[in-house]
Amino acid sequence: xSNQYSTGWFKKTNHIHEGLNERQVNADCSFxxxxxxxxxxxxGGETHMRLLYILLFIPFISFGRQLSDKEVERCKAAAxxxxxxxxxxxxxxxxxxxxxxxxxxxxxxxxxxSFKKVEENNLEMLGxxxxxxxxxxxxxxxxxxxxxxxxxAIADYNKSxxxxxxxxxxxxxxxxxxxxxxxxxxPAVLTHFEPWFALLRTNGSISATxxxxxxxxxxxxxxxxxxxxxSYIDKKVPFxxxxxxxxxxxxxxxSKTASKNAILYINPHVTFYFRSEAQMVSDEGLHAYGAVxxxxxxxxxxxxxxCGWMHTSGATDVADLFTxxxxxxxxxxxxxxxxxxLPVKTKPVVIRxxxxxxxxxxxxxxxxxxxxxxxxxxxxxxxxxxxxxxxxPALMQSWLRTKSKGFEDFKxxxxxxxxxxDNTVFADNKGNIAYWHGNFVPRRSKDYDYxxxxxxxxxxxDWKGIYPLDQIVHVYNPATGFIQxxxxxxxxxxxxxxxxxxxxxxxxxxxxxxxxxxxxxxLLSNATNFTIDKMIGNVGYNRHLTAFDYLLPAxxxxxxxxxxxxxxxxxxAEAMGLLRTWNGNSSDTSIASTVAIEFGYRxxxxxxxxTDPYKSSHAVVQLNNTLSVTNSQERLTLLSETLKDLEKRFxxxxxxxxxxxxxxxxxxxxxxxxxxxxxxxLAAATFGSLPxxxxxxxxxxxxxxxxxxxSFIACVEFGKKVKAKSVVTGGQSFDPSGKHxxxxxKMYINGQxxxxxFYKEDVLKHVExxxxxxx
Numbered sequence: 001x002s003n004q005y006s007t008g009w010f011k012k013t014n015h016i017h018e019g020l021n022e023r024q025v026n027a028d029c030s031f032x033x034x035x036x037x038x039x040x041x042x043x044g045g046e047t048h049m050r051l052l053y054i055l056l057f058i059p060f061i062s063f064g065r066q067l068s069d070k071e072v073e074r075c076k077a078a079a080x081x082x083x084x085x086x087x088x089x090x091x092x093x094x095x096x097x098x099x100x101x102x103x104x105x106x107x108x109x110x111x112x113x114s115f116k117k118v119e120e121n122n123l124e125m126l127g128x129x130x131x132x133x134x135x136x137x138x139x140x141x142x143x144x145x146x147x148x149x150x151x152x153a154i155a156d157y158n159k160s161x162x163x164x165x166x167x168x169x170x171x172x173x174x175x176x177x178x179x180x181x182x183x184x185x186x187p188a189v190l191t192h193f194e195p196w197f198a199l200l201r202t203n204g205s206i207s208a209t210x211x212x213x214x215x216x217x218x219x220x221x222x223x224x225x226x227x228x229x230x231s232y233i234d235k236k237v238p239f240x241x242x243x244x245x246x247x248x249x250x251x252x253x254x255s256k257t258a259s260k261n262a263i264l265y266i267n268p269h270v271t272f273y274f275r276s277e278a279q280m281v282s283d284e285g286l287h288a289y290g291a292v293x294x295x296x297x298x299x300x301x302x303x304x305x306x307c308g309w310m311h312t313s314g315a316t317d318v319a320d321l322f323t324x325x326x327x328x329x330x331x332x333x334x335x336x337x338x339x340x341x342l343p344v345k346t347k348p349v350v351i352r353x354x355x356x357x358x359x360x361x362x363x364x365x366x367x368x369x370x371x372x373x374x375x376x377x378x379x380x381x382x383x384x385x386x387x388x389x390x391x392x393p394a395l396m397q398s399w400l401r402t403k404s405k406g407f408e409d410f411k412x413x414x415x416x417x418x419x420x421x422d423n424t425v426f427a428d429n430k431g432n433i434a435y436w437h438g439n440f441v442p443r444r445s446k447d448y449d450y451x452x453x454x455x456x457x458x459x460x461x462d463w464k465g466i467y468p469l470d471q472i473v474h475v476y477n478p479a480t481g482f483i484q485x486x487x488x489x490x491x492x493x494x495x496x497x498x499x500x501x502x503x504x505x506x507x508x509x510x511x512x513x514x515x516x517x518x519x520x521x522x523l524l525s526n527a528t529n530f531t532i533d534k535m536i537g538n539v540g541y542n543r544h545l546t547a548f549d550y551l552l553p554a555x556x557x558x559x560x561x562x563x564x565x566x567x568x569x570x571x572x573a574e575a576m577g578l579l580r581t582w583n584g585n586s587s588d589t590s591i592a593s594t595v596a597i598e599f600g601y602r603x604x605x606x607x608x609x610x611t612d613p614y615k616s617s618h619a620v621v622q623l624n625n626t627l628s629v630t631n632s633q634e635r636l637t638l639l640s641e642t643l644k645d646l647e648k649r650f651x652x653x654x655x656x657x658x659x660x661x662x663x664x665x666x667x668x669x670x671x672x673x674x675x676x677x678x679x680x681x682l683a684a685a686t687f688g689s690l691p692x693x694x695x696x697x698x699x700x701x702x703x704x705x706x707x708x709x710x711s712f713i714a715c716v717e718f719g720k721k722v723k724a725k726s727v728v729t730g731g732q733s734f735d736p737s738g739k740h741x742x743x744x745x746k747m748y749i750n751g752q753x754x755x756x757x758f759y760k761e762d763v764l765k766h767v768e769x770x771x772x773x774x775x
Contacts, residue, residue, distance in 0.1 A: 066192075067180050075177035078104045078170065079773040086769040089754060090732035090740035093279040093763050099163075100170035102282040103297040107174030108773040110294060111182075113276055114734040117294035118175060119190050125200035126150070130353035132188045135230040138353055138362060139216055142223060145349045146366060146373040147209060147389055153199040156392040160199075164396060168195035171297040174773070181774045197295075202394035204293035204300030205311060205421040206270045210319035211375065212385050212453075213613055218376030223364050246487035246685055246692070248516060249310035249425030250524065250539060251433040253481040258529040261719040264308040264427040265540050266290065266301050269685055269692045271708045272729045275300070280402070281760070288402040289724070289758055291712035298398045303716045303724065305758075306405045307428035312485045314423040315617045316438030317507040319387035320463075322371045322456030326382055335369045335384075336457040342370050371456055383453055386463065387420070388440055394418035407432040407476075414439060415469045423485050429718035435483045437473035437490040437499075437509050442466055450507050451614040473499050473509045482524040486690070487617070488517030495525050512618025515546035515688025532715045532725055539690065540715065541751035543586045543681065546688030548596055550623055551603065552579060555639065558632035568636050575643055575653065586689060588658025588681030595653065597683055598660070599642045604686070606630050606638075619686075649702035657681060661695050662703050663745060667736040671698060671705045680706060680749050691751065710748065714756065725753035 067075070081097040082105035092109035096102035110118050123129050127144035129137040157168060172195040179185060179192075201208070250265035257263050268275070268291060275291040280299060290302015301310050325336040326344065334341035345368040352361050367374035371384040388394075397416040404410040406428045414424070419439035426434040442463040448454045454461040473490045475483065478497030485493055489511045491501045501509070523539045559576045562569050575595050582592035607626040610616050646653035650660070658679025664671055682693035692709035714726040727748050733740035747753065757763045 075173050088766045088768050091277050096282045099282045099284045099286050100166040102280045103167050104170040104174040107171050108178050111178035121295035134354040138230050141351050148200050153196045156199045157196040171198050202390045204296050207313050208421045210387050212319040212321040214375040218378050221377040247312040248486045249312050251425050251427040251483040252530050253433050254431040256481040256528050258531050261717050262427040262431050264716045266310040266714040269709050270711045277712050277728050299402050308716045310425040311422035315511040318420045321383045321453040323453045324382040325457045338459050434476045441472050484520035486516035488514045510614035514619035519546045535715050541691045548584050586683040588679045589656050591654050593657035594660050599639050602638045663706050665730045673701050722758050724756035726756050727753045
């Protein structure tokens with residue numbers, strides 16, 4: 001059910017809920033609306049109009065209530081049980097009597113840093129971004145409404161175990177208490193947060209939503225907007241907008257470290273400022289440190305006193321599209337399934353969007369089959385989606401892993417098998433290292449190609465349960481002593497000790513090799529005596545661009561074979577000379593880096609599309625395919641165009657990479673060549689750079705500016721005591737006038753990490769501010 005079916009409206013009716021507490025009343029409104037749906041299905045048109053009137057009215061008054069006196073007193077009591085210590089980097093260390101207290105304090109601290117980010121992440125999951133950004137988000141919101149059922153989230157809240165419900169209540173209270181104490185903060189939409197919100201984003205991944213490969217065109221085909229101009233079609237991205245995605249996770253066993261303790265490297269690549277750094281501690285055994293996705297209440301990528309975990313996005317197939325055979329009988333719709341006709345359910349979705357100084361609404365009639373929501377239509381066939389994007393076990397798994405006490409305990413948590421978007425790299429204080437490629441993996445028939453939509457009219461194509469944990473691709477304590485995953489194939493995850501591809505169905509691990517993966521295997525295989533500093537400097541911040549190990553030899557050969565009389569022979573001579581002697585490492589002082597990377601972006605636009613969706617992540621194959629479909633003249637012409645473009649932008653193509661590639665943190669998000677910025681010698685993961693700095697050259701600008709890549713990064717050694725270092729993009733604060741806005745920027749660029757203050761005695765030596773929430 002869509003989020004507009006508000007709790008606030010229902011409380012204004014004359015219905016009496018004696019004996020129910022406030023949170024129960026809030027949740028029960030969902031079932032009231034479900035009752036209206038049932039009535040509509042039985043009684044038809046007149047009821048439909050009354051229901052539609054109610055549904056249209058609800059968005060304007062949803063989530064608009066103030067805290068009751070009872071709620072205020074509850075929050076005040078919780079605040080007194082919580083202490084937040086901001087260290088000299090601005091990092092919040094949250095201490096609570098209970099786990100719920102720590103959650104309350106964490107959400108309060110997140111709101112202090114950026115309530116806007118907290119609200120926006122919730123709006124995304126609720127499918128309500130259009131209320132802030134207008135029609136451009138209409139189809140994003142519709143996709144989220146189809147996939148994320150708020151009625152199911154409310155139902156999960158009502159059946160949550162007592163310990164989890166306390167955390168859910170505390171998370172909502174932390175945000176609501178912040179708003180209560182800061183009336184000057186004006187939410188864009190959500191003036192009151194509900195505890196079931198957290199049951200929509202049950203994972204902290206930036207790419208958590210699995211849609212089976214549905215496209216915006218598919219959605220448009222079935223659900224046209226009244227304003228056709230917003231029914232956008234996926235467009236080819238211009239070369240200056242190419243972004244790298246993904247993350248790196250490395251673990252080395254005691255056999256490869258100087259201290260004989262395991263070391264874990266945590267390196268998510270996400271949109272800048274997508275997560276914050278925080279610590280959570282309670283008297284109930286919670287002691288976790290790491291990266292927190294805005295609006296969530298658990299450490300997503302991080303460590304505790306026993307072990308650490310790093311998640312990387314993978315290509316494991318966890319969601320499928322089914323083609324439906326639809327039959328209309330009178331005014332009812334049915335889908336064929338094993339020779340039977342199953343009713344197709346309908347549900348109105350009302351999306352309210354900003355228009356000028358006001359709001360308008362788009363009403364969609366959405367459809368649901370036995371497989372799940374009907375996401376769209378392709379080639380005249382309806383496509384329904386089977387997925388497991390959010391669930392109660394998924395949120396439990398996200399929380400319980402933060403309290404794991406080592407490998408066996410962590411493995412028990414992994415056995416919940418509800419993480420649908422991530423691979424996991426693991427290390428603990430007993431010297432164990434491990435890797436799981438995915439977690440939730442449906443078992444499927446061998447007779448169908450699940451990379452494409454499959455026939456939904458037969459149960460033969462349906463899922464056959466999910467795989468046991470030890471039957472998914474994994475490796476425990478490999479003999480090679482290392483694990484790496486860079487969103488690459490798991491069949492090179494531990495070098496010679498990697499799992500064998502032939503032992504697994506293709507849908508379990510269709511991931512291809514990429515250039516980061518190649519570089520990581522090379523570096524981790526050959527090195528020993530790792531320390532935290534050596535892991536950061538020699539591996540984590542290794543700037544070798546492995547893609548050019550493949551691309552430059554071809555380009556140099558192209559030039560060598562060019563006739564002397566060809567005009568390009570002379571015009572490219574100096575640039576080719578620089579590329580010939582370049583070591584392949586990106587550097588802020590390197591002109592060759594500029595020429596190679598700017599050429600590389602143009603070259604990648606020539607890549608032929610993959611016809612097999614399972615091969616879309618095969619970066620090495622894609623580059624080789626691009627070499628095969630381009631000829632030497634095309635490649636040299638692209639290089640010539642690159643030099644001309646650089647001359648136009650900078651007056652000369654002989655421009656160091658640091659002059660082209662910049663870091664700038666703009667409070668309003670508007671990057672500007674005329675404003676101060678910092679030179680960056682890093683490059684995008686696209687070309688194999690392990691420290692990813694994906695930059696864009698936006699229209700109207702000459703320089704490239706970082707927009708995604710390295711975010712929170714940490715390196716952790718698990719001995720008798722945890723030792724760790726970390727750095728974040730820019731700084732902890734979102735206040736441009738604050739000292740923590742860019743105080744880590746140069747460190748981030750150069751790979752100079754700060755010491756993590758994990759133990760309270762160390763935190764107390766570096767206190768900037770100590771307070772209770774609300775003070």
